[in-house]
Structures are given as structure tokens and as C-alpha cells.
Amino acid sequence: MAEAPQLTLGLGLPPSLGREDFVIGEGNREAFAAVEAWPDWSSDLLLVCGPEGAGKSHLAAIWSEASGGRILHASELGALDWSRLAATGPIAVEDIDRAPDAEQSLFHLINDIRAAGGSMLMTARRADPGRWCVLPDLLSRLRSARPVALAAPDEPLLRMVLVKLFADRQIKPDATVLEFLSRRMERSFAAASEIVDRIDRLSLATGRSPTRPLAAEALAGLAGFDQAVPGEAK
Numbered sequence: 001m002a003e004a005p006q007l008t009l010g011l012g013l014p015p016s017l018g019r020e021d022f023v024i025g026e027g028n029r030e031a032f033a034a035v036e037a038w039p040d041w042s043s044d045l046l047l048v049c050g051p052e053g054a055g056k057s058h059l060a061a062i063w064s065e066a067s068g069g070r071i072l073h074a075s076e077l078g079a080l081d082w083s084r085l086a087a088t089g090p091i092a093v094e095d096i097d098r099a100p101d102a103e104q105s106l107f108h109l110i111n112d113i114r115a116a117g118g119s120m121l122m123t124a125r126r127a128d129p130g131r132w133c134v135l136p137d138l139l140s141r142l143r144s145a146r147p148v149a150l151a152a153p154d155e156p157l158l159r160m161v162l163v164k165l166f167a168d169r170q171i172k173p174d175a176t177v178l179e180f181l182s183r184r185m186e187r188s189f190a191a192a193s194e195i196v197d198r199i200d201r202l203s204l205a206t207g208r209s210p211t212r213p214l215a216a217e218a219l220a221g222l223a224g225f226d227q228a229v230p231g232e233a234k
Contacts, residue, residue: 017061023164025157028055031148035063035121038090043146044119045110049127050150053189056123059150060092063121074099077106086112090119096142097124097132107138153189158182161189165196166210171203177215185219195219 024032031048034041048056064071069090072080077093082105085091091113096106113120122142126132127149129142153161159182166173185191198218203210 017058019062019065021164022055022058022062023157023160025153025160027151027153027157031055031059031150034146034148035059036066038063038067039119041119041146043144044114045141045145046119046121047127047129047142047145047147048121048123048150049125049147051125051152051188051190053191053193054150054152055189056150057094060094060121060123063090064092067119069121074102074106077102077109080105082109082112085109086116086118090121092121092123094123095125096122097126097129100132100134103133103135103138107135107141110138110141152187153192155182155187158185158187158192161192162196165192169196169200171196171200171210173199173210173215174212176212177210180212180215181219185222191222195222198222 022032028050031050034046035048038046048059050056060071063069067090069092070085070088071092071094073094074096075098077099078101086109091109093106093109096102110120122145124132127147129139133139133142159178162173162178162181181195185195195215195218199210199215202208202214202218206214208214
């Protein structure tokens with residue numbers, strides 16, 4: 001009888017969100033430079049936009065460390081005193097496009113931040129607030145922010161991101177694993193995070209090293225998986 005796979009507890013290590021851990025490529029260079037430019041911003045509001053897992057939270061953490069600012073989720077704003085919050089210093093508000101009930105609170109917070117001479121970093125998935133913001137007064141404020149975008153990664157950046165995600169879990173994959181994954185997987189940060197998690201869990205459950213065969217097993221069935229790559233020998 002074959003041995004049953006070992007049970008894993010899913011105790012993944014937290015991602016490293018320091019400045020030195022941010023992987024820079026053509027698709028995120030502008031956004032990184034904009035965050036680094038604080039406090040010499042051209043606007044008191046910076047809107048960092050990009051797809052799921054693109055690095056928005058990482059940039060917010062880098063900015064928070066540099067500015068001493070507090071990081072909040074938009075859904076938390078309704079329970080807070082905006083004027084007191086604005087007086088505490090710079091603020092980062094994440095996922096402002098995912099908390100429609102917080103629009104009024106966000107509007108007042110922006111006003112109070114400006115009145116206090118402060119600055120705010122915000123994150124959202126889409127750059128145009130007109131596509132998700134309903135409150136006209138808030139829309140006006142958001143359109144005065146400087147928008148910077150995080151694009152989907154090209155293949156070289158995707159490989160670097162995979163290396164970082166594996167390193168967060170104390171895994172050093174073989175170069176053939178990175179080559180195999182980066183040429184077949186969906187080119188998104190969210191997909192990179194998912195596949196690294198699947199490989200880690202499968203490796204722990206089976207006691208196997210994170211080799212190319214194990215990577216292929218983990219990748220099979222995921223959206224965006226290509227069985228074959230043009231020009232590559234089978």
C-alpha cells in the first residue's frame with residue numbers, strides 16, 4: 001500500500017515587504033520611483049494601481065516605513081475619526097475600489113489630510129476612478145491624485161518575482177524550474193504567488209524536492225497553463 005501523503009499545516013512564511021525585497025522591472029519602475037520620491041511629490045495624493053498581487057501592498061509597506069505612515073484598508077475608515085487620523089501623519093489606504101461603503105469616509109479623510117498639510121498613498125486595481133467611484137465629490141479628489149500603474153510582468157521580471165516568492169518560503173529552486181514555469185504560466189503576480197504556494201505545499205505533502213516534474217504537477221490544471229511551448233523540444 002502506498003504511503004499516505006503527509007498532512008501540512010499551511011503555515012506559510014509571511015512575505016518579505018522591505019524595500020530591498022521589491023523586485024524592479026519595466027512594468028513597475030515608475031510606481032517604485034514615485035513612492036521613493038516622497039516627500040517631494042508633485043501631488044499630496046498618490047494612487048498606485050495594478051492587478052491582484054502586482055506589488056501594491058509591498059509599495060504601501062515601503063512608503064509606510066519611509067514616511068512613518070499608517071496603513072489602513074478602506075473598509076476600516078467608517079469606524080475611525082478622520083480628523084484625528086489625519087493629524088497623526090501620512091496615511092496609506094488600500095483597496096479603495098473594493099469598499100463602496102467607505103466612499104464618504106475616504107472623501108472626508110482626504111479633505112482632512114490636505115487641511116493638515118499631509119499626504120496619502122492609495123491603492124486600487126484600476127487606474128480610472130470613474131469606473132468604480134460613485135460619489136462625485138470623491139471622484140473629483142481622486143482625479144487630482146497622481147496615478148501610477150503596475151503592469152503585468154514580462155518574462156524576466158516574472159522569473160525574478162518567482163525567485164523572491166520561493167525565497168520567502170526558504171526554497172531555492174533549480175534554474176530549470178524557473179525556466180519551465182515562466183514560459184508556461186499565466187504572466188501575472190497573482191499566478192506566481194499561487195503556483196509557488198502549490199509547489200511548496202506539494203513538496204511538503206509528498207516529501208519531494210521542488211524539481212521540474214513536481215513543478216509540472218503543481219502547474220497542471222491552473223488557468224493559463226500551456227502544455228507545450230512553441231520551439232521547445234518535448
